[in-house]
Each structure stands twice: as C-alpha cells, then as structure tokens.
Amino acid sequence: MAAAAQARAPETDAAIAELARLLGERLSTSQAVRDQHGKDISYHEAMPPDAVAFAESVDEVVAIVKVCARHKVPIVPYGTGTSLEGHIAAVKGGVCVDVSRINRVLKVNAEDLDVVVEPGVTRKQLNEYIRDTGLFFPIDPGADASIGGMASTRASGTNAVRYGTMRENVLALKVVTPDGRLIRTGRRARKSSAGYDLTKLFVGSEGTLGIVVEVTLRLYGIPESVAAATCSFDSLDGAVNTVIQTIQSGVPVARIELLDDIHVDALNRYSKLTLPVKDLLLLEFHGTEAGVKEQAAMVQALAAENGGADFAYAAEPEARSKLWQARHDAAWAAKAMKPGAEIWATDVCVPISRLAECILETKKDIVAEGMLAPIVGHVGDGNFHVSFVLDPNDPEDQRKASAINDRMVARALALDGTCTGEHGVGLGKVQFLYEEHGEAVALMRAVKRALDPDNIMNPGKIFGPLN
Numbered sequence: 001m002a003a004a005a006q007a008r009a010p011e012t013d014a015a016i017a018e019l020a021r022l023l024g025e026r027l028s029t030s031q032a033v034r035d036q037h038g039k040d041i042s043y044h045e046a047m048p049p050d051a052v053a054f055a056e057s058v059d060e061v062v063a064i065v066k067v068c069a070r071h072k073v074p075i076v077p078y079g080t081g082t083s084l085e086g087h088i089a090a091v092k093g094g095v096c097v098d099v100s101r102i103n104r105v106l107k108v109n110a111e112d113l114d115v116v117v118e119p120g121v122t123r124k125q126l127n128e129y130i131r132d133t134g135l136f137f138p139i140d141p142g143a144d145a146s147i148g149g150m151a152s153t154r155a156s157g158t159n160a161v162r163y164g165t166m167r168e169n170v171l172a173l174k175v176v177t178p179d180g181r182l183i184r185t186g187r188r189a190r191k192s193s194a195g196y197d198l199t200k201l202f203v204g205s206e207g208t209l210g211i212v213v214e215v216t217l218r219l220y221g222i223p224e225s226v227a228a229a230t231c232s233f234d235s236l237d238g239a240v241n242t243v244i245q246t247i248q249s250g251v252p253v254a255r256i257e258l259l260d261d262i263h264v265d266a267l268n269r270y271s272k273l274t275l276p277v278k279d280l281l282l283l284e285f286h287g288t289e290a291g292v293k294e295q296a297a298m299v300q301a302l303a304a305e306n307g308g309a310d311f312a313y314a315a316e317p318e319a320r321s322k323l324w325q326a327r328h329d330a331a332w333a334a335k336a337m338k339p340g341a342e343i344w345a346t347d348v349c350v351p352i353s354r355l356a357e358c359i360l361e362t363k364k365d366i367v368a369e370g371m372l373a374p375i376v377g378h379v380g381d382g383n384f385h386v387s388f389v390l391d392p393n394d395p396e397d398q399r400k401a402s403a404i405n406d407r408m409v410a411r412a413l414a415l416d417g418t419c420t421g422e423h424g425v426g427l428g429k430v431q432f433l434y435e436e437h438g439e440a441v442a443l444m445r446a447v448k449r450a451l452d453p454d455n456i457m458n459p460g461k462i463f464g465p466l467n
Helices: 002-006 010-026 031-036 058-071 123-133 147-153 198-202 236-248 261-271 289-305 317-328 330-335 352-369 395-414 430-437 440-451
Strands: 051-054 075-078 095-098 105-109 114-117 170-176 182-184 211-218 225-233 255-259 279-287 308-314 342-349 375-378 383-390
Touching: 010 051, 010 058, 010 095, 031 051, 058 075, 058 095, 058 170, 058 211, 075 147, 075 211, 105 123, 114 123, 123 147, 147 211, 170 198, 225 236, 225 289, 225 317, 236 255, 236 279, 236 289, 236 308, 236 352, 255 261, 261 279, 261 317, 261 330, 261 375, 279 289, 279 317, 289 308, 308 317, 317 330, 330 342, 330 383, 342 395, 352 375, 352 383, 352 395, 383 395, 395 430, 430 440
Parallel strands: 051 095, 075 095
Antiparallel strands: 105 114, 114 211, 170 182, 170 211, 225 279, 225 308, 255 279, 255 375, 342 383, 375 383
C-alpha cells in the first residue's frame, strides 16, 4: 500500500485526501477493491484506479467530480463492470466513481410509457419493479448491466431488432459534466425541436463526456403472448438468408439470434440442452396469441425454403427461459470449450443485405486459421459476434485472433458497416474508429476538448491519447 501511495502524483494524493474527508470509509484505496474496479469482463488488461469513491447521491457525484476537476485528476465512471472493450480500465490512474449505490427507481409514468431511474438501477431490477404495471423495459444486453452504463455504452442486445437500442429508448438524461455542473439533456416529451440533441451526444459517449446520474427511459406493454422457436440449418448461408428474408418481409420478430454449429455444441454441453449440432436460429415472437402463431408460421415457411428443419415452437415460459438463459451464457459456454482459456469477444454490424457475405467470409477465415472461435449474433439487425477462445500462454493464438479481427472489421467497413454494433470502442477499437469515421473523428475530439479541456473524464477511451 505504501509503495503504491508513493508512486501517485502529488495532485492525486491531494484529491484522495480531500475525498476521504468527504466520503469517509466510502473512499477506498484497498488493492482488492481497486483491482475489481479496473477490469471488465473482456480480455483487456486490468488497470486499477488509485482510489474508488462509492457515491450514494447525485450531490456526492457532483462533489467528487469538482474535487477531481480542481486537482485535474482522472475520473472513471463505474456501474457494474460488465463492459467488453476495457471501458473501465484506469489508463491514467485517478479515481473510479462507483454509482452502483445510487439505484432508485424515481418515478414510473405508466400512462406515458416511461420511467425515471438512477444510474445504478440494473435492467433486471427495473423490470422486477415495474412488472405489476403491465410494462417492461426491453433492452437486454445479456448481462444484468446498470442502466447508467447501458446508456453510456449505447447498449442493445437480443431485443434490438424490434425495440431498438438505448439510442432509441433514452428520452432524457441528467449528467455531471467534467467541471462538476449538473445538466439535464431533455424532457419526457416524445419529440422536441429545441436545440442540439444533447441526449444522443451523451448516449454512447462511454463516460468520456460526463457521468450519467439519471435516465428517463421508454417502456413498452408486456405482450399478450410470447413464444420462442428454434430452427436448424445445414449451412450458415441458409440460416442467414432466412434472417434477411424475414426482416425484408416485415415479420415483426422480437428476437432473431444466430448460433453457428460450434456454439450450439458448446451450449449443449454447458447448458445441458439437446439441440441438433447445426447452425441454428433462435427466435422470439411477441403479440396476440393468433399473431404470434402467424409470425412463427411465416418464419417456418421461409426457413424451409432455405433448408431449415427441426423447427421447434416453445410457448411455455420455462422452456423459453431455459433457451434464452443458454443464449446469454454463450460466452461462458465458449470459454468452457478449452480449460484455462480466455475469451476475446468482438463484434461488427453491417446492412442486413450484406450479412451473409460478412459472416460467411469471416467463418472461412476462422477455419483457414485453425482457430476455435464460435459465432453468435443479433442477426436481425445485422450484428454478429465472434468469441475467440484463446490460450493465454500462446502468443500465436493472440496473433491469429488479432489478424482475423482486423480483417473482419475491414470487411464490415467495406460493406458500409461499422466496427462495433454494440460493444463500443473503449480501448479495443480505437484504431478502427478512425478507419470508420475519418475526418469526423476530429470533430468528435473537438467536442471532447470543449467539454473536458483537461481530459480527466475516462481518458484514453474512444480516441486513445488526445494530445
């Protein structure tokens, strides 16, 4: 502890001393606490902060930020730590501001289909709280992430094909800016022409422009009927073409997920399923009972035209929950394929008409390199993921994965897609942001400098070094 304290810059020591007086025991310099807050669930290296501040109110967040701003000490916002691109790594040390204890549902406006929550509320907590209103919040990135973190990373997930992403479902925010001001970016009205759209600016900013301390969200009515289905294919081509035709036909599926045969085998072993070990579509339908059956029949017919078989319909809640829990456990299932392995999960997103080309070429690349890297994706919106199963002691594994990832991103960009559909940029995709946006990155950097001239808010993310 003493050695770590001596290594800190004088301004950091001064800020920590001031925060200790403000927060007492809720300001921690414990190595274990710092380590926990410096590593997300990705392959990125752990980078612990110098201290962790556990805020319990918006006023405390404001006070913490003002202290750090005065001493020009870096700040890293923290929700649940479930990000995938090193978003919470303290690249330059500083203070991690943990907002997980600021976790109240403030107001449910059932008649207007919206809710106001604090940033530490998790998506499962929110849905449990509002269940008796007949409403639900659909954005489901898999992990039980905090709402503040989901807004900051522009999260989406399995329901995005029908309900959109956080970008479409955040109506307004309250944000503490890098100089300690508390601002409100919008109101509950469903549309506005008043000024710049600051809400969209902060959604997806990955904590580089401020700390989200309140979120107003859209809600939706719980469907009268919900059913899931699985369908197996002898080829990825048939599965992906079924997805494309389903979307182009206007079938309002709620979820449509693709798992390649490697991932299906892993899920069978990990989640004790008995799915055919083939490329698989996992679907969910929402609506009236008759509407759900009609949607399923339309998809089944499209699948049959593309070589789909073993179409299994599941309306019972227990069966549906088991399937979707297995889908959410896909990364852990992949990791279990090789004892002692690490997972490097990456993603891209392309226009739906180019999806088959991108996935098939990526699959060929993986096979050619002899890598274990199952594919899974929210393919209804053109987004898919590759989970590289790596031996942490084998540099060749890392080299091959990096080369495949580079080619996959280049392929997606050539198809007018994006380097990341939902994981975000963080540390892992900085170089690709420049390839994707070109000169527009200079404008983004200018916005960052204008709002955060001392570069204290989550430095090193999205752009890399600013200077």
